Amino acid sequence: MSKEIEDLRGKPVADLKTLLEQTRDELFKMKFLATTEPVDHPHKVGDARRRIARINTVLRQRELEKTSAERSGEKKS
Numbered sequence: 001m002s003k004e005i006e007d008l009r010g011k012p013v014a015d016l017k018t019l020l021e022q023t024r025d026e027l028f029k030m031k032f033l034a035t036t037e038p039v040d041h042p043h044k045v046g047d048a049r050r051r052i053a054r055i056n057t058v059l060r061q062r063e064l065e066k067t068s069a070e071r072s073g074e075k076k077s
Contacts, residue, residue: 004051004054005054005058008054008055008058009058013059013062016055016058016059017059019055020052020055020056020059023048023051023052023055024052026048027045027048027049027052030044030045030048031045
């Protein structure tokens, strides 16, 4: 497993959401600049997209874990 995924899993949800917004802003700026001038490092756009996908994956996993825990708590009652 990649170091980045492990780092993301260790962060609280609030930090992940903040990081997600920052990364989306970076991606928007990179795309905007790419249309107006030549890009020095075009691979950074793909890196940002993958980082956004990883953050969304971790957030969704936590949401599913929470839902699963709530459902298992209801069945026991």
